[in-house]
Amino acid sequence: MCQSNRNLRAFIQAGLLLICAMGTLLPSLAANGPLPPINLRCEYLKNPLGIDVLQPRFAWVLEHSERGQRQSGHQVLVAARQSVLDQDKGDMWDSGKVVSEDSTQVAYNGKPLESGRTYYWKVRYWDQEGNASSYSPAAQFEMGLLLPQEWKGQWIGGANQLRTEFQLAEAVVRARAYICGLGYYELRINGSKVGSSVLDPAWTTYEKRVLYATYDVTSNLKRGANAVGVMLGEGWYKSRSLLLQMNIELASGKQISIASNPSWKAKDGPIGSDSVWDGEIYDATKETPDWDTPGFNDSGWTAAQVVKNPGGVLSAQMMPPIQVVDTIVPLAMTSPQPGVYVFDMGQNFSGWTQLRVKGPRGTAVKLRFSELIYDTGMINRENIRGAKSCDIYILRGDEGPELYEPRFTYHGFRYVEVTGFPGTPGLDALRGRVVRSAVDSAGNFATSKPLLNQIQRIIRWGQSTNLHSIPTDCDQRDERQGWLGDAHVTAEEAMLNFDMAAFYTNFIRDIRDVQDAAGTITDTVPHRYGSRPADPAWGTAYPLLCWYMYEQYGDRRILEENYDGLKKYVEFLRSKAPDNVLRYSYYGDWVPVEKTPGELVSDAYYYYDVTLLSKIAQLLGKSADAQTYSQLAGQIKDAFNREFYDAKRGVYANGTQTANALPLFLDLVTKDNRDAVAGNLFQDIAYHHDSHVTTGFIGVKYLFPVLTRLGQADLAYDMATQTTYPGWGYMIANGATTLWELWQKRTGPSMNSHNHPMFGSVGAWFYQALAGINVEPDSVGYRRIRIEPQIVRDLTWASATVETIRGTVSSYWTHSPGVITLDVVIPVNSDARILIPKEEQMTDVVVREGDRVIWENGRAVPGVPGVTGVSRGKDGSITVEAGSGRYSFKLTGQ
C-alpha cells in the first residue's frame, strides 16, 4: 500500500474513532430524564409478520438517566401507514396518555385489525415526575389471514416437488406468501429459497390445528414470468400436502392471488426418502435444474392432486422458527477401518452436517450419526434404538466440490461416520449445522467454580437443542417427543436461559388441543407416545406452564384463556380421587437412584394443581371457585398426611429425598412435623449419601429450592458440585457435552440418551439461588424483584444476567474474607428487595453503595438516590429496598 493510502486510512480510522467516541458520549450528555422506550415487542415477538391475535399485546423496555424511576403513564400509537406514525399520529389506535405503570401486556384497543395488513406502532412514556420521553423508534406487526374464507387455495400433493408459473403484468408493490406445507416444506421462488426457516411448520396435533407461516416475498417476484416451487417432506405428518397462497399487490393497485390448486404440476425430485428419525436419501443425479424458475419445461410432470385437508384450523405460527443457528468445525477425524471415517464434532447437538465432496457421478456417500463411540473408534449407535439416523448423498459429479445438507430430517449426534467417500476426506469435508427453534438467549450465568460453568454449559446445549417447535425429551433416538414431565421440570431453567415466552405460548395451546371432553390430557403433546390420561406428574405441565408464564412474563391472558381447560383437568383428577388421594401413576419420580412410591408423587401434584387453580381463580375474580378449590386443597393436604406420613420415622412414605422434598416444597407438611421431615432430609443427603442426589427428574427440581429455603444452600451446593456418581459433575467427568437421561453412565441398547434436558432443572437454582435473581413472591413479570444471593462454601463470585420482559436484571457478587460486594441492575419500572448476605460471624457491619455509607452502627443512613430503605434481617443480612438503576454495594464487618 502506498504512503498516501496509508495516511488516508489512518485519517479515516481516527475520524471513525472520534465519531464512535462522540456516539457514546452524546446520548449521555443529551440523555437526561426518560429515554425513548426500546425493545418493542408485539405478542412477545419483534416485528412479527402474520399474527392472528385480534388484540395483540405490546411490551417495551424503559430507560432513564436517573435511578428509582418508573412509568407513570404511556401513550401507544398504531397507524396503518408509516407516514402517519411519522407525524406522531395513530389512525388505528391512539391510546392517549394512559395513567398506568403497565409497560408489558398492554393490549391493543383500537379499530379492528384487518387481514394481511401491516401496522406501525410506537410508544412514549412519562416518568414518575411526569416528564415525557420522546417516542420510541417505530416497530411493526402484520396480521395473517384471519378468516377461513380468505384462503383461496386447495390442499394439494401427489409428489415431493410441486410447481407453478404465472405472469405479472406490472411491477410488484407488495407480496406475501402464506404457506402450510406438511410435514415440512421448502418454499422456492424464481430459483431461491424463501426465508431461513427449516423443518417448518411446527409439529402440532394436525387434525386440530395446522400452522402457517407468512413471508414477505415482494422482492422475490418480478414483472413478467415467475415460478414457485415447493419441496415437501413427510415430517411428523407422515404424508405430504401443501396449502399456499400469495397475495400480490401490483403497481396499479390491482390485487391478485396465486394459490395452490390442481393446475400445479407435481413430480418427485432428488429426495428419495426422508424421515425425522431415519434420515434423508438425496440423489443429486435426479435434480432437474431450474425447476423453480420460469420457463422450465415441465411437460413430463403430472397434475398435482387435491389431497385430504389435515382437518385442523389454520393458525398463524407465532414463535421463533426452527433455523440453522450455528456451524461447528469438527475437532478431529479418524479412520478406524479402511474407508470408514469418523468425525468428532466435539459437541453433542441437534441438526445435521454440511457435506463437501467432489467425485464421480453416482457415488453414494453415507453419513451415519451417533452420540457415542466404541474404544475401537467406530461409532456406537446402540442407544438411538430404532432411529436409522443416516443421510445418503449421491453425487452429480460436478467438476468442483458439491455441497449437500438434508432438508427434512435432523439428528442428535456428536460423531459422524462417513463411508463411500471418494478418496480421503479432510476435516473440511464436514461442518456441523446446529438446528433448533431459534429462541434468543435471555440469560447468562457464571461463577468462580469452573465445574458449575461447565454444568451451565451442558444445560444450555441440552436445553436449546431440544427445542424443536415443541420441547422434546431427546433429539437422537426413535422418540423426540413432547413428554410433559420433562417439559415442566425444565421450564423455569429454560425461561431464565432463553426467551421462551412465544414458544411456551404455542406449546400451551398445543396442550389445550389434546384435551378431551373428560378433561384428560396426554403424556406427550402432540400425542404419539405414552398414555391418556397423562401421569399426573406429567399432566401437571398444563397448570404449571401457565403459571410460569404468569410468573415470569406477567401473562394474565394465558390464565384467562386456559381457565376452563385447567378447571376441566383438575375436575378430571378429582374424579379419580374420591377419598382425596390421587393414586394413579405410571412413571412417578422417573429415572431415580432411589425409587419413591408413584402415588405420593401423583398426589403431591394433585395438591399442587388444585392450589394453583385456586390461586388463578382468585386472580381472575372467580371467588366461588377460588374458595371451592382452596377448601379442596385443604382436604387433599389432610389426606396426604394421613396416607403418606410416617410419624414414627418423621418421613414421608419410604423417606427418599423426593418423598420428603416434594411435601416440603409444597408446604404439605404440618407445622409440627416440619423440623423432623427437614432434619431427616438433610440426614439422608449428608450422611446416607455423602451429599449426593438420589432423586429422579421430578424430585430434583424441588430439592434445591427446598434446601435453600431451609437455610441449607451449602448442602445444595455440595450436591450440585459432586464429581462422583450420581451428579452433574460425574457426567462432566465422563465427557458429557449435553445432559444425560440417566445418572448412571450407560451406553448400551437400553434407554440412555446422552442429550436429555430434564436434569437441567438445577439451572433455575443457579440463577435464583446462587446469583439470587427472583420474582418477588407477591409479584409477577419482574415488577418487584428479589435479589437474594446465596454465598456458599468456596465460591468467591457468581454473576447472572436475565433479559426479563421488563429489561435487564443482573446480580454479581464477590466474597473475600470480611468483604462482600454485590452489583445489581434493576430495570426502570421495577423495584427490588436486595438481600446482602454477611458472613455468619461478622459484627459491626457497614454497607456502602458506591462511596456512600447506607448502613452503619446498626442504622440506615439515608440520602442515596434510588435506595428507599435499609434494614437488618433476623439472620443479620442487610435488606435494601431500591428502585431501578445500577448499584454497587459493599458490605464489610469485623
Ligand code: BGC
Ligand atoms: C422419555 C422421558 C419421559 C419418559 C416417561 C422416556 O422415554 O425419554 O424423558 O418423560 O419416557 O416415562
